Every structure is written in C-alpha cells, then in structure tokens.
Amino acid sequence: MYMNLKNYYEGLTSERLIFRKLTLADIDDWLEFYYNNDSLKYLGINLKRTPEVMAKAWITTQIERYNKNEYGQLAMINKQSNELIGTRGFKLTQFRGQNYVESAGSVKPRYWRQGYGFESATCMYDYIFSQNDHNMVLVYCHLNNVSSEKNLQKLGFVKVENQYTLERTVVVYKLLRSVWQKRKIKDKAAGIL
Numbered sequence: 001m002y003m004n005l006k007n008y009y010e011g012l013t014s015e016r017l018i019f020r021k022l023t024l025a026d027i028d029d030w031l032e033f034y035y036n037n038d039s040l041k042y043l044g045i046n047l048k049r050t051p052e053v054m055a056k057a058w059i060t061t062q063i064e065r066y067n068k069n070e071y072g073q074l075a076m077i078n079k080q081s082n083e084l085i086g087t088r089g090f091k092l093t094q095f096r097g098q099n100y101v102e103s104a105g106s107v108k109p110r111y112w113r114q115g116y117g118f119e120s121a122t123c124m125y126d127y128i129f130s131q132n133d134h135n136m137v138l139v140y141c142h143l144n145n146v147s148s149e150k151n152l153q154k155l156g157f158v159k160v161e162n163q164y165t166l167e168r169t170v171v172v173y174k175l176l177r178s179v180w181q182k183r184k185i186k187d188k189a190a191g192i193l
Contacts, residue, residue: 005069007131008089012074014123017116019074022062022087026075029084030055037109039145058087065091071101076120085111088120090128095138095172101128102138103175118151125155125180135177143169156183 012019022030034051041047045054058073065072073089088105103124107116128134139157141148149171157173164170 005071008071008127009066009074012123012127013079014119016079017085017120017123018077018079019088019120019123020077021066022059022073022075024056024059024063026084027052027055027059030059030087032110033086033106033108039106039109039147041142043106043142062087062089073104073106076105076107076116084108085116086120088117088124090124090137093138100136100138101132101134102140103128104139118154121151121155125175126184129177129180137175139173139175140165140170141173143171156180 009021031051034054049057062072062074070092071090073087073091075084076086076088077083078085086105086107088103090101090103093100093102103121105117105120105124107120125137128137138160139152140163141152143162152173155175156179157175158179160172160174162169162171
C-alpha cells in the first residue's frame, strides 16, 4: 500500500517540538531511554538485551518502516535545545481482520511530566485525521501503565478490549476521527487552541 507520507516525514511540528525521521546517528542519543526507566517493563521488549542493542534495534525497525512507507516512529526534537527527547508515531497494524494505524510514543525519563507526551500525541492525531483517510487510531497500553492510560483518556481514547500479547496483558484503546474532531471544536471554542 503506497501512501504519500512526505508531510509526516518532513513537516510536523508542535509548540515545542520538531519531528523528523530517526537515523542510525541517533542511537547514542536514544540510549538514555533504556537507563533508569521503570516504564520499560510495559513495552513488551526483551529486557535481557543491552541498552545498546535495544536502542539500535528500535531505530533500525523505524528505518525499515520508513523504507516500506509504513509510517514508523519519528524523533521528537526539542526546538530550543535541538535534543532528541523521545519518539512518537504510527505503524500499520491489523485488528479484527481490518487495517488500521497504531500509535505509540516514548519520552526519555528526564522529560517525563513536562507535557511532551500529550503535546506530541496531539500533533500526531491532528496530522493523521486531517492528512489521511484513517478513521480510527489504535493504541496498545500495558494493563498496569496508569500514567499512559490517563493520557489516553484525556485525549479521547476509549477502551475496546484486553489482549494477552508478548507475554503481557494490554488494553486496546481506540480514538475515532469524529471524537477527535469534536474535541478540537470544543477546545477551540474554549480558547484552548
């Protein structure tokens, strides 16, 4: 399936962030994510690997998705410091026999609780619902990841079901285009936008 993702790969920004493709040159900067990070247990990754191996595998996977024109996580770059502070993006997925986009994001621990996760998600959902014909976005959230669950609900996601995958229980959440558009209208009327 070919999609024109030029705006996704080259044009997304938010108030404090610039999004761009990850490169192999980002591996050293992304290593920090794998140290002193209590949220790794929620990700369904092999934690017996070294941080170097995990960082390289993560970035290589995203580059493979770019090359297949299947979205992929983008680097979240702080506009002021030009530092890589996290990743955010989409991948193509199947759910109940249908094709959808799945959203995910990660922020380095020292940038937690500063609004970057919410800001980056808002930018991505604005993009996906205005630039594409996707009517629903899915997120798989670990059952015990309370912080992520709160953010998903704040963004308008609703629970679909629990699934057991990759030796962990996740909650599948969905966000509909119509819900996102209503939220944006409500925020604009309230002067939030």
